Amino acid sequence: MPKWSKALLWLGVSLLGALALGTIALHRGENINAMWLVVAAVCSYAIGYRFYSKFIAAKVLVLDSTRATPAERLDDGRDFVPTNKWVVFGHHFAAIAGPGPLVGPVLAAQFGYLPGTLWILAGAVFGGCVQDFVILLFSIRRDGKSLTEMAKSEIGRLGGFVAYVAIITIIVVLLGAVALIVVNALKDSPWGTFTIAMTIPIALLMGIYLRRLRPGKVLETSAIGVVLVMLAIWGGQWAAHNPAMAKIFTLTAPTLAVLIIIYGYAASALPVWLLLAPRDYLSTFVKLGTIALLAIGIVAMRPTLHMPPLTRFIDGTGPVFAGKIFPFAFITIACGAISGFHALISSGTTPKLLQREGETRMVGYGAMMAESLVAIMATVAACVLQPGIYFAINSPAGIVGQLPEAAVATISGWGFPVTAGDMQALAQAVGEQTLFNRTGGAPAFAVGMAHIFSNSLGGQAVMAIWYHFAIMFEALFILTILDAGTRVGRFMLQDALGHIWKPLGRTSWYPSILVTSALIVGAWGSFLWQGVKDPLGGINSLWPLFGISNQLLATVALCVATTIIVKMGRARYMLVTLAPLAWLVSVTFTASYHKILDPNPRIGFLAHAQQLAEKAAGNPTHTVSQLIFNDRLDASVTGVLVILVALILIESTTLWIKILSGRSEARAKETPFVLSRWVAEEQP
Amino acid sequence: MRAALRTVSTLVRKVVGILQRVGDILLSALREIFDESAYARFLARQQRTSSPEAYASFWKEQETARARRPKCC
Numbered sequence: 001m002p003k004w005s006k007a008l009l010w011l012g013v014s015l016l017g018a019l020a021l022g023t024i025a026l027h028r029g030e031n032i033n034a035m036w037l038v039v040a041a042v043c044s045y046a047i048g049y050r051f052y053s054k055f056i057a058a059k060v061l062v063l064d065s066t067r068a069t070p071a072e073r074l075d076d077g078r079d080f081v082p083t084n085k086w087v088v089f090g091h092h093f094a095a096i097a098g099p100g101p102l103v104g105p106v107l108a109a110q111f112g113y114l115p116g117t118l119w120i121l122a123g124a125v126f127g128g129c130v131q132d133f134v135i136l137l138f139s140i141r142r143d144g145k146s147l148t149e150m151a152k153s154e155i156g157r158l159g160g161f162v163a164y165v166a167i168i169t170i171i172v173v174l175l176g177a178v179a180l181i182v183v184n185a186l187k188d189s190p191w192g193t194f195t196i197a198m199t200i201p202i203a204l205l206m207g208i209y210l211r212r213l214r215p216g217k218v219l220e221t222s223a224i225g226v227v228l229v230m231l232a233i234w235g236g237q238w239a240a241h242n243p244a245m246a247k248i249f250t251l252t253a254p255t256l257a258v259l260i261i262i263y264g265y266a267a268s269a270l271p272v273w274l275l276l277a278p279r280d281y282l283s284t285f286v287k288l289g290t291i292a293l294l295a296i297g298i299v300a301m302r303p304t305l306h307m308p309p310l311t312r313f314i315d316g317t318g319p320v321f322a323g324k325i326f327p328f329a330f331i332t333i334a335c336g337a338i339s340g341f342h343a344l345i346s347s348g349t350t351p352k353l354l355q356r357e358g359e360t361r362m363v364g365y366g367a368m369m370a371e372s373l374v375a376i377m378a379t380v381a382a383c384v385l386q387p388g389i390y391f392a393i394n395s396p397a398g399i400v401g402q403l404p405e406a407a408v409a410t411i412s413g414w415g416f417p418v419t420a421g422d423m424q425a426l427a428q429a430v431g432e433q434t435l436f437n438r439t440g441g442a443p444a445f446a447v448g449m450a451h452i453f454s455n456s457l458g459g460q461a462v463m464a465i466w467y468h469f470a471i472m473f474e475a476l477f478i479l480t481i482l483d484a485g486t487r488v489g490r491f492m493l494q495d496a497l498g499h500i501w502k503p504l505g506r507t508s509w510y511p512s513i514l515v516t517s518a519l520i521v522g523a524w525g526s527f528l529w530q531g532v533k534d535p536l537g538g539i540n541s542l543w544p545l546f547g548i549s550n551q552l553l554a555t556v557a558l559c560v561a562t563t564i565i566v567k568m569g570r571a572r573y574m575l576v577t578l579a580p581l582a583w584l585v586s587v588t589f590t591a592s593y594h595k596i597l598d599p600n601p602r603i604g605f606l607a608h609a610q611q612l613a614e615k616a617a618g619n620p621t622h623t624v625s626q627l628i629f630n631d632r633l634d635a636s637v638t639g640v641l642v643i644l645v646a647l648i649l650i651e652s653t654t655l656w657i658k659i660l661s662g663r664s665e666a667r668a669k670e671t672p673f674v675l676s677r678w679v680a681e682e683q684p
Numbered sequence: 685m686r687a688a689l690r691t692v693s694t695l696v697r698k699v700v701g702i703l704q705r706v707g708d709i710l711l712s713a714l715r716e717i718f719d720e721s722a723y724a725r726f727l728a729r730q731q732r733t734s735s736p737e738a739y740a741s742f743w744k745e746q747e748t749a750r751a752r753r754p755k756c757c
Contacts, residue, residue, distance in 0.1 A: 077725045077726075077728070077729045078722075078725070078726075078729070078745070079749065081722075083716060084709065086709045086712075086713060087709065087712045087713045087716045089713070090710075090716065090717055091713065091716050091717050095753070095754075095755060095756060097756065098755060098757045099757065100756070100757040170757075174757050211736060211739060211743075215734050215735060215738065215739030216719075216720060216723040216724075216727075216734050216739055216742070217720075218718035218719055218723075219718055219720060222718060271743075271747070272743065272747050272750050273743040273747075276750075276751070277719075277743075277750065280755070281719075284718070285718075334757070335756065335757055339756065339757065341754065341756045341757050342756060345754060345756055348753060348754060349753060480755065481755050481757065484751075484753070484754070484755040485754075485755070487751040488751070488752060488753075488754050491748075491751065491752050546757075550757065
């Protein structure tokens with residue numbers, strides 16, 4: 001293509017993106033079409049990828065495709081395997097895409113569609129994609145080292161320790177928060193509970209089928225599993241309408257929480273092939289298919305957004321979670337814009353598969369763009385709902401009242417009209433008894449998704465099927481993460497405890513497995529229990545806690561990246577990682593301050609504890625004492641994390657200053673250059 | 685007319701070729717994500733044929749690595 005036509009093409013993309021962003025940002029009073037969000041996103045990603053990531057690749061990282069990657073040098077056919085870049089892209093995307101980009105944007109929609117959309121786009125292009133890209137490349141240049149190992153070798157022992165503590169805390173808080181989402185989605189829902197319960201025997205059956213009947217035929221087994229899951233969704237109707245079955249599967253939140261805790265413990269101790277792997281295959285199959293379906297549904301239906309661009313709740317009085325737009329919109333969106341957890345995957349399996357350094361751009365930067373697009377689709381799914389319905393689903397009873405009449409009166413009073421009849425009709429359409437107070441984001445996302453799907457395929461008659469399909473999709477996702485996360489946490493704990501007493505570090509020693517599994521499950525289970533018992537719905541405290549710890553891990557990853565850039569002698573480009581780092585520091589530290597010390601009891605953990613203590617007037621019941629303890633625990637976890645990250649920031653900054661002032665030698669600990677054999681093969 | 689048909693058939697062949705390549709890559713990606721490729725590599729490395737015993741050995745080798753692999757949120 002001639003140079004001038006390329007320039008013209010990119011000028012066109014820029015103008016279209018600017019028009020879409022302008023429409024999103026400046027339109028007031030009238031509903032806009034969701035396609036504006038999609039167009040703005042696609043144009044932003046295209047420009048970010050074509051220009052910004054290319055600049056980073058060429059100037060900052062100086063990618064060198066003649067340099068042999070660990071996949072080539074250490075090829076063992078097991079961990080290190082040179083793999084096609086598109087295959088690695090799919091693998092990487094499947095590992096980074098979880099429920100975060102679906103739930104976060106749905107919760108943040110309480111501010112309107114504008115703040116979430118802008119942060120998802122800017123956060124991904126300048127933050128999340130950059131983080132994933134640079135960490136992937138730096139890991140490749142260090143034989144596939146993990147983030148913790150890189151933090152230890154490039155910053156210091158404290159860096160490694162902080163990364164370790166942040167990771168294990170995130171895992172625990174994340175598992176507690178996502179388990180609560182499942183509980184809130186399934187409570188008093190016999191249809192949903194039946195479907196999810198059925199996925200356990202289906203996964204076990206798949207495990208046995210794979211092991212005994214068709215060894216290694218995973219795609220075939222997963223396809224069978226998907227058919228069985230669809231039958232389970234269909235059968236859920238029968239479970240909901242049969243009085244005896246409905247009684248068995250209509251469970252309260254505490255009962256569901258106990259069952260999930262028992263499941264988490266059992267799943268962690270079972271062999272991987274029996275439950276974890278088949279469930280993982282099943283959920284990945286459903287996940288990739290559903291994301292593709294959702295994208296097709298949005299493009300086919302081109303729905304109108306009913307949520308305004310900004311709501312009155314930007315002032316911090318929101319019912320879904322309390323707190324002002326800054327910093328709470330940013331920590332709530334989490335993985336859709338930037339996720340510290342991705343740095344673990346970018347320094348995990350992916351760097352051991354790539355054949356060339358040049359491919360890190362497409363895999364690292366590109367896969368995060370795809371994840372960000374999923375977050376945009378989640379925003380669309382939440383914002384196609386009438387705002388009154390969105391708030392009725394997502395507001396806890398503690399804020400809007402227990403009875404439907406009280407809830408609709410409160411929500412309508414906020415300027416978002418909704419009636420008890422509307423909610424009843426909607427609940428009936430999706431096959432639920434009620435949709436009031438279904439906090440956590442999953443039910444609202446499922447209603448939005450069912451709305452989009454049923455309008456594109458099948459009409460209102462199949463809305464209930466689509467709703468339960470969406471609930472199954474999210475719950476399946478989350479149960480896989482519970483299972484996998486508990487195991488990862490267990491291994492990390494075993495590694496640490498092995499330093500104290502060797503047998504505890506043996507990952508196959510059953511007493512150690514049982515003890516460490518119990519510790520990890522107990523830790524996230526206590527957060528889950530706290531959420532279930534919280535009169536404000538639990539998500540109000542748990543999701544921000546997860547968001548803060550996740551973004552603090554991103555802070556650690558960006559500290560490591562900036563340090564390496566400085567050590568590479570490319571300090572003039574350090575703003576590439578320093579700018580998102582500075583932003584994240586301001587967001588996470590401000591959010592942590594508010595969550596610990598804000599005088600508003602709906603925001604500050606300590607203020608809430610004090611309010612409860614004052615109400616109890618020196619004679620608190622067991623439940624109140626428990627709530628007070630939980631608040632203080634949450635405040636302590638947040639405080640410890642912030643202090644640790646502040647320490648790593650100080651250590652990194654000191655190192656940068658020493659290097660930049662010439663008092664310390666700038667030497668990044670890279671594996672020495674080896675010429676790639678692909679270069680020799682390609683040369684005539 | 686014949687020239688037009690030839691152009692169309694060339695175009696169709698090209699499109700089919702592209703679709704086939706996309707399909708192949710998609711299938712390869714799925715095989716990698718779903719560990720089918722890893723199992724094939726294991727069989728090649730160990731010079732074994734697929735069987736319940738071989739699959740059990742594959743999982744024995746994979747178990748720890750797989751369980752340590754984080755899934756994002």
